[in-house]
Amino acid sequence: MSSLALIHSDIYVPGFNENTDEYFDKCPYKPYERNCIRYECRCKAGAYFLNNASYKQHIKSRTHKDFIQNYKKYYKEVDEAQQIIKDLKAEIELLKRKNTNLKNQNNKLLEIIEDMNDEDEFEDCL
């Protein structure tokens, strides 16, 4: 059941204010959301929250506040790198499909050329 657990769990990423260049706590849940997924918080090993109430409780801790204040220093690059990896994976997937299509097309063209060559040889015999 580990794959199922993975789907319902994510890593908490705070909001980012481009004007102030600062990270801030942004609740990942909608106001009355049901079936909330579990978020793990990197402020402390094993820290997590499950819904609005536990999120609000969690962000009050000193450890978490320090974490948000230092977020840029420790995690910004990691988040960016992860986004880049995700984008590149999607791009690779597209290119793989494109490559397969081109290979198929290439094989068909080779067959046509081979057939044409065969016909030429036949003509030579005449």
Ligand SMILES: [Zn+2]
């Ligand atoms: Zn935290």
